[in-house]
Amino acid sequence: MAATAQDSQAPLRGPEKKDEDREDETEFSPFYGIDKGAVLQEARVFNDPQIDPRRCQQVITKLLYLLNQGEVFTKKEAAEVFFGVTKLFQKQDINLRRMMYLCIKDICPGADEVIIVTSSLMKDMNSKTDLYRANSVRVLCKIIDGQLLAQIERYLKQAIVDKSAVVASAALVSALHLLGNNAEIVKRWVNEVQEAAQNKNNMVQFHAVALLHALRASDRLAISKLVTSLTKANVKSPLAQCLLVRYVAQVIQDSQPGANGEQRPFYDFLESCLRHKAEVVIFEAARAICNLRDVTARELTPAITVLQLFLSSSKPVLRFAAVRTLNKVAMTHPLAVTHCNIDMESLISDQNRSIATLAITTLLKTGNESSVEKLLKQIGSFMSDIADDFKIVVVEAIRSLCLKFPSKQRALMNFLSGVLREEGGFDYKKAIVQSILVLIQEIPDAKETGLGHLCEFIEDCEFTYLSTQVLHLLGQEGPKTKEPSKYIRYIYNRIILENATVRAAAVSALANFGAACESLRPRIIVLLRRALSDNDDEVRDRAMLHLEQLEGKAGGPEAVQPRVDVNLGAMEKSLADYLAGPTDKPFDISAVPKAPIPTRGASALGLPSGAAAASGAPGIPATSAARKDPTAEYAELLRSIPQLAPLGEVFKSCESVRLTEEDTEYAVFCVKHIYESHIVFQFNCTNTIAEQVLEDVSVAMDLADAADFEEAFTVPLDTMPLNGVGQCFTVVSRQPGAIATGKVVNILKFKVKEIDPSTGEAEEEGYDDEYQLEDLEVTPADYVKPTLLGNFRKAWEELDPATEKEDEYGLGTREGLQEAVEAVIGILGMQPCEGSEAVPPNARSHTALLAGIFVGYQQVLVRMSFGIDAANNVAMKLVVRAESTELSEAIHQIIQDA
């Protein structure tokens, strides 16, 4: 056998790795220098008339090794190997057979090839040998389709109740996999599965219980019944018991919470699982109790007790599991976790840093005021040897602790400034600086010390981003402190020592001091003069401008810090537009949408919304980003149509509406664009028929039910693209600023040209045709768009009370208040203010505040009070104030129409 002799040297012929260091190590590997081509060559041994089982086994191992190392076999190679392996079924060698099973599963062949092995595998399925039966079931179920499955169904049912555990498990697990695509067939085996659930073998019981549940997964009532019967039966297997705990938790989750004081169904069962002998079950039950919705302190106690025992376990996995669960509990029930504080403290020095960090953050959440100092000392000793990402977690925990105990701010602030001085990467430093910034905003007492620490920090700070942020804050807050002059030195040092970006920020900060403190002004002017000779343009420009201002020119000192209350994104866009067009007129900043007046917390420093939200401050940037604004998306398109240019700026674009049935020849969607005195209907049209060409497409409107409108003009579409989107426009006019409403009947008009199937070209002559589209409504809601508002109360009081309109509405049965609030906000299309769109859990009543502007930039504010009764009926009182009574009525009209 020449081929074999050659093949035995195959590994040596492979390309040698040029890695000197690895030489010794790879030396002993039987796979050293292994090469796919050679192994495939070697695989011909499968075809020998005299099968050598050991050798075949080795070749299969080599093939699997290649697969494992990420080698890819082409379809042809895989098919060849697969055919080869199937030939080995004639040899009765058990170890070889086991490798064949594995190989067939890994080299998963196509459907055509599968047929070759099914008969062999079916023969094995009826073998006397348990392991043959078990493995052939697993392989078969992995490779067959539904049709074949029906053929072997009888054997699988038998296998499920087989007295050999390995066979039963194999059949049950295979059934779990089959459930995805062949649920109907598997459902017929439920009696056998039920029998298997009584099996004495742990794993069989586990798989049977899992399958029983999966079979009922969509039926809540059936699950509830299953859980009831299983909790009474004797489930012995720990893993099956874990499943049962999960099912019970699910049933509790789905059930209505009992009235006060009444015990939940199945809570007893969970508690009894805490006394199970297997740790895995104890933990599963403890975790389930901790995750119960609205869990009470009394229900928690037994679970916390067992978790506390786990905390002092010698196994890291157990400690981690316990501390992770307790950490979660601490967020909602800090008091319940305080019992574990002593054990938790010993975990601070745990070898496993994940455990240590979780322990610290838990302690910081549960800690009481008196223990703060002690805790900080422990953390301090440990901070130096953990990774930055853990440090950030700790810093964030410290920040929330500080907000909780403002009286401890001195110690906590000292800690933060201490870690600020140590080594650390940018993200870590940023987290610290931002924590200090938040604390300065939130805790008045902390301001002076905080500013002091930050001053020291910028003395030796390598991150420009952080330096400028701190300088800006100093400029804002410094002048308001008792002794503003002490910050001047720190800021001026930056002008001397730093890069241009920081210098510019420092110049602005200095100017702020000059503007706010008259006594310091002459001295600031002297300092700013020195910056006039700076070699950077921006620094010089800033110094020049601020000098002029401080000397009473260019708007005077008040102008040093102008109030820019515009939405910056919109501002950028407006400026770009301005530069693109003719620039004879000066830029009008008042046309730019206003931004909210920054509130405390999410300060003018432009903290990222994440930090603001984390500190519990109203996250205005987050909410504004959440409401998608289609207007911006379309503005670009509208500007590109010359005929639409004279209409002015678009006020609002509405959501796209479908005007055709699904699966018709033409798909037409409409978007309404509201202008000051026009409405542009944009029709997005798609041709779905390849055999015809549609040309000169337009939409004619019948305005009989919309008397306030008058058709102005249309912009037709030359050809309706095949499976693409083309636009035609129909423009109607109305009184400027009017809230005109009505129903519009639309008819799609076009010229059809058939495509000659023989030439593939369109006919010369076409004929006119039309198609009735769905009607469109123009409602008052189309004229209002959301707007951001910083102080709702103030704006509310500024509007004339005479415009106030109040009415009550029944909203019918709702899932909950949150759902009702969201529905009304969706209908009105206005911006919720001050986070009032979030309903606290279990609230029975709620008030939400909305702000919007009507076309013509007229403000409208809405105050909605919701109430919900036991039967989930929701009532709403809606109070509206606007710039005119008509607008208030229009809002009520929107609700009445909905």
Next chain:
Amino acid sequence: MATMDPTLPLVKNLLLLDSEGKRIAVKYYTPEWSTVASQASFEKALWNKTSRTNARAEAEIIMFDNVVVVYKYVGDLMFYVTGNQDENELVLYTVLQAFYESVTILLRQQVEKKTVLENLDLVLLAIDEIIDGGIILETEPSTIASRVTMRGADGEQAPVPITEQTFSKALASAKEHLARSLLK
């Protein structure tokens, strides 16, 4: 896998790496790491995060990138079991124990890279006997080991005892060594 009952504990992968983080035997069960490159980067990240920790006496645990990994070092080998971040850690630990203990039995306590490579078939079969498509199939190490070696399979042919089998393997590898040294 997509339509699997969410209450069923699932294993995302089993990994056996060497002391330099190179893969010896791995098996992925979920589509998150569908390419070899993404698998390699996961293994690299995992190894970087775990290689300096001490997981010899007791299995260790780490959470990163929304997965929980339990791991243990035996000899110059690293055994890893990955699960969903919401998975019961102790279930994963049970699987890990099944993994390294069954391999220990199969390799007759000689758990080191050399023997694992020489008996790779046994290790691959052990992985196959522990997890089937993400579902835990068996966790009892001795049961797994006897299923791998097909012990008790009373076919027409007497089962090859584990000693004989490893001996034949050893002989084969000795032959290869010899051939290689002669060719040098």
